[in-house]
Amino acid sequence: MNNIVGKTIEVIEEKELREKLGSIAEFTGAVYKIRKMSGFSFVIIRTARNLIQCVLDTSKCSYEELCENACVRIKGMVRKEERARAGFEIDILEVEILSQPAAESPVVINNKEVKASLETKLDYRPVTLRNHKERAVFKIQEGFINGAREFLRNQKFTEIHTPKIVFAGVEGGANMFSLEYFGKEAYLAQSPQAFKQMMVGVYDRVFEVGAVYRAEKHDTARHLNEYMGLDLEMGYINSFYDIMETETAMLQYSMAYLKDNYKEELELLSVSLPVVEEIPAISFQEAKEWIQKEFNREIADFYDFEPEEERLLCQLVKEKTGSEFIFVTHYPTAKRPFYAMEEENNKEVTKSFDLLFRGIEVTTGGQRIHDYHAQVEKMVARGMNPEAFESYLMLHKYGIAPHGGLGMGVERFTMSLLGKNNVREAALFPRDMNRLVP
Amino acid sequence: MNNIVGKTIEVIEEKELREKLGSIAEFTGAVYKIRKMSGFSFVIIRTARNLIQCVLDTSKCSYEELCENACVRIKGMVRKEERARAGFEIDILEVEILSQPAAESPVVINNKEVKASLETKLDYRPVTLRNHKERAVFKIQEGFINGAREFLRNQKFTEIHTPKIVFAGVEGGANMFSLEYFGKEAYLAQSPQAFKQMMVGVYDRVFEVGAVYRAEKHDTARHLNEYMGLDLEMGYINSFYDIMETETAMLQYSMAYLKDNYKEELELLSVSLPVVEEIPAISFQEAKEWIQKEFNREIADFYDFEPEEERLLCQLVKEKTGSEFIFVTHYPTAKRPFYAMEEENNKEVTKSFDLLFRGIEVTTGGQRIHDYHAQVEKMVARGMNPEAFESYLMLHKYGIAPHGGLGMGVERFTMSLLGKNNVREAALFPRDMNRLVP
Structure with a gap:
């Protein structure tokens, strides 16, 4: 031996x-x-x-x-x-x-930039990532996650890992990938929502960095079908503003963390880190009206932003306040999931928010219903069968603190942070409708 | 605003x-x-x-x-x-x-132990995890991962996140879950093997903490169908012993990390942390013969251990050296994957190892073939079509350092560390042949 x-x-x-x-x-x-x-x-x-x-x-x-x-x-x-x-x-x-290599590189990777189409860069990903600038993207992504993790641990969050093979989606099955699981139909989780809420009942504050699956047939520069979610959920909140405060503090921490630990990569990619001293918050309705007024735009969708509106809103906020971030609050109840808590004095809107950054939505969050009867009632009102959600409803039935949380798309945040035009540039091996290899 | x-x-x-x-x-x-x-x-x-x-x-x-x-x-x-x-x-x-809760807890969770069958504990997982001892299990698991992560970052490993929806398995498709992906057949990755090898060409040293999927029809106390893998891969090794040295150092670090940061949970669960000053290593053949001799057992399987043999080997090693870990090296080529490097002077065995801990295998690792021609040749000899592995083979074709790595099952390691009898006790929401909920 x-x-x-x-x-x-x-x-x-x-x-x-x-x-x-x-x-x-x-x-x-x-x-x-x-x-x-x-x-x-x-x-x-x-x-x-x-x-x-x-x-x-x-x-x-x-x-x-x-x-x-x-x-x-x-x-x-x-x-x-x-x-x-x-x-x-x-x-x-x-x-x-x-x-020794067996062949010369099929793409020139040792110039400052890889001068090739995105398709070619992705086809030869194991090689093109060797370019000094290409690989710097994912060091910065690592740094952002590390900074967020260090912040959350300092704030006594527990890191969890929840299953991605699930029985049924808390948010429905339409946009989920299905698979056969030993004779049963299973799905790939489109968010850790149910699990992170359950775990608030265990550790009060939890977070997860994990894969999220959306079978959406979107072939755009901002959608991936498998992406990395940074999800957190916290109990004992006084209002959903506490979630936004926590996200703001997390961004402050992780931007400082990047500055301290990833200086070389930031310089290499000429990244200007956003200032996050404070982030303005505006209600969805005010934001809609503001954009309408400033740009003489007709409102086509009263329940959500069009991508162009996200861009315009960020432009306005930047001009007016200097901030590259904007929280939009109080999204219409009709467009938020069944677990979203409504405003007591206006049931048409929810205690919810999105965070927009440099023209694009990067986070969705809000307060959840914690009362068992209120949750069952809302499910029934939406035509859902509470019996199908028995294990999810255990968290409410057996007592849970007032709580809320958020989910952030890591690749999309990275894209905005680095000023990339396509989210695939911020995914190591992106999965979209047409790409499954490498 | x-x-x-x-x-x-x-x-x-x-x-x-x-x-x-x-x-x-x-x-x-x-x-x-x-x-x-x-x-x-x-x-x-x-x-x-x-x-x-x-x-x-x-x-x-x-x-x-x-x-x-x-x-x-x-x-x-x-x-x-x-x-x-x-x-x-x-x-x-x-x-x-x-x-306020809407009902009393269906299981008594506020005694020292949850006195219920494993089935009941898992059926009511959102509630039973609230027991102080039950939740301590996953704090220790978190601590082990955090310790390992801190060690690896100190050693300049880059943390990566690779896709779990893949085109075909590097290790074959028999034990993989399949799903329909926009009209194509896709699989859930049974290891990040291909990706982590590719990423050695980018960052030299990488690791991932992520989900691993095995569609194996094993209904045992040691198998899960979705589990957490701690995978690492490193370049510029001199031999596969460097991988074992790195794992040993990682275990030393993470055990010390647990001792420093998770004292309360360790005491609560009466965990005795293993001493990892040094870990003995023995070849597979020597180990087989030793067990045969000491216990008068006939060897039934010349290519792998039976679970009982793993237990007996650990018992012998503990008696003889005091170590609760044992590296077993040089597994037969016939039982190792196509990317495993063979010993130059004996092609029947590979430069590979398993780590056994308290009676059970917790890690598999080894050196990989880095030469393109050698890898293609071995594929052909195994009846594989190298053209189907074109994107995987890019890493060899365009040059890669001598490298190797390992994969560790986090739940299984946690089970051994805490002296649990069933790996499901160490999985937050276990997925097995019969369990998909909660």
């Missing part, structure tokens, strides 16, 4: 190399680019997060088998070089080739 | 109340238990993570509507009380009832 003791391999990148200025260092990476000069070559190495500029003296050794996308171990002298972006270069002493 | 500024509601629990000894405090929670005494009642309040003992002077005010599972806001004096577990009690001054 051997013994495994838990020793790890350190990843040496820009920061670690800078600490070794003037001495010899070893590190691994993939050859990103080779630029042949007279008598020497620049060899750019892609490490986990950086690009490291190395210099190979080709008059001494050419390493002919060295090519782009080869994976190598470099031994070299870390030399101060003011002209290099990192402030140093590596003079290569030895190269060990660890693996 | 209002302005939302990001103010949050503080959660007041045991720790915060202890800091207010001798003064008046306010907090919210659910009534867990009322114990009537002569002239007063003990009212136990369940907060997000604790149980708070309060005393209600019923000679002054009875609060007749106060019942178990009501959600309340308590105002009271924090009084030092040596006999109370927390070292203090709350003398109730005011109770505001925030919500």
Whole structure:
């Protein structure tokens, strides 16, 4: 028997190399680019997060088998070089080739941008993501989630993982993917709504980062059929404004977190982080009327925004307040789900909100009905059969605090944050009506 | 327009109340238990993570509507009380009832244990999870994942989220759930294998915490059909021992993390954390022979362990070395997937391992083939059509570092860690052949 003791391999990148200025260092990476000069070559190495500029003296050794996308171990002298972006270069002493590609990249990935159509970029995703800018998108997405998670944990939220194979949708079955589950019909969850409400009865405050499935036949720049939801639900709220306050604080925290921990990627993609000191809130009806008045637009849909209206509202809010975010509150009851709580003095509207960011809706939230009888009554009024929701209604029947929550689409938020025009740019391996591969 | 500024509601629990000894405090929670005494009642309040003992002077005010599972806001004096577990009690001054249950709990949940069959516990999961011990299980699970995540981030792993709706399984379609996806046949991913290997080409080291689907018709105490996988994959390894070293270090870190941050839950469930100073490793063949010799057992399966053999092996290792973990290495090539790398000097075995913990397999891992031609050759030898794997093979074709990884079943690990007999005890809302609700 051997013994495994838990020793790890350190990843040496820009920061670690800078600490070794003037001495010899070893590190691994993939050859990103080779630029042949007279008598020497620049060899750019892609490490986990950086690009490291190395210099190979080709008059001494050419390493002919060295090519782009080869994976190598470099031994070299870390030399101060003011002209290099990192402030140093590596003079290569030895190269060990660890693996070789079988073919040249089908798309040029080592220029600043991948100059290809979105379709091509997605078809060759395992390769095009190797581009320094393409991969930075998902580091920022990781950073946003990490920031949100750290905030929520500080606020005593418990992270949960709920099943995605479900019996029936709390929000109905029309837009759900169905599958056969050992002889029964099952669905893919279109939100963790039921589970997160149940878990408020257990931990008071919960959140989940998980997949959400919508079988909607939307082929637009803003829809995915499988996406990542950041869902939270909290008990003991005084009103649904507490949910908006929590989301605002979460955004404040995660933007600061990105600034502190993902500086390099933010600079690389020229991201301007939004200011989130305060977020204005306006009622749905006021917003509709405002847009109508300012742009002389007829209202076509009295129950929801058209995408163009979301854009116009954000434009108005930005002009008037400087904010790139806007909460829209009190959506019509007719357009909100059966679990949405209505305003006591106006049953036509709900204690609900959406958050719009740079022209697009990124969050839906609100207060839920917590009283058992009120929930059963509303179900019946909507023609639903409460018996079919027996396990869901346990949370109300056996007591639950006043509560509410929200669901945020992570890819869509990332798209807006990075100023991308298509949500697919913010999904690692997007799933839409036409795309199932890779 | 209002302005939302990001103010949050503080959660007041045991720790915060202890800091207010001798003064008046306010907090919210659910009534867990009322114990009537002569002239007063003990009212136990369940907060997000604790149980708070309060005393209600019923000679002054009875609060007749106060019942178990009501959600309340308590105002009271924090009084030092040596006999109370927390070292203090709350003398109730005011109770505001925030919500009332519609019925009494169908299962007694406020004793130390929920005394009911597993079936009943699962049928009433939204209620039975409110038991202090039941909910502690998933706090510990959260803590294990958080510890592992913190470790992996320190080691420069990037967290990814990959799609669960896939075109075809890298490991074949027999045990996969299928669904109709806009007129095409799709499957639910039985592992993120292909994606995490692709992402090694992008970030060198990646991990994912996500759902894994197996349509296996196993109705046992150790199988779930939807479970949580902790998957990692890392490039630039020198051998598959580096993967085992990383897992060992991750376990060391996460056990220490649990000890530091989940002390209360560990004590509540009387969990003895395993010592992970070093983990012995033994080859599959040696292990088989050892068990055969020690227990006079005939070997029935030369390619895999029977569950009883896993149990016996762990027993032997514990007796001989004291370790509750054992790595078993070099599994037969015939039983490992097409992407497993074989030993150069013995093609019959792979550079692979399983980790066994307290009698059960909790991890499968190994080194993957990184050379394109070698991978295509092995596929062809297995009767697979490489053209059907074109997008998967991009990762090899366009160059990838020597790499490997592992997949761990989180519920199964939790089960072993907590000494549970059934993996369903470690799944919030388990999915098995017969259970799809709640």
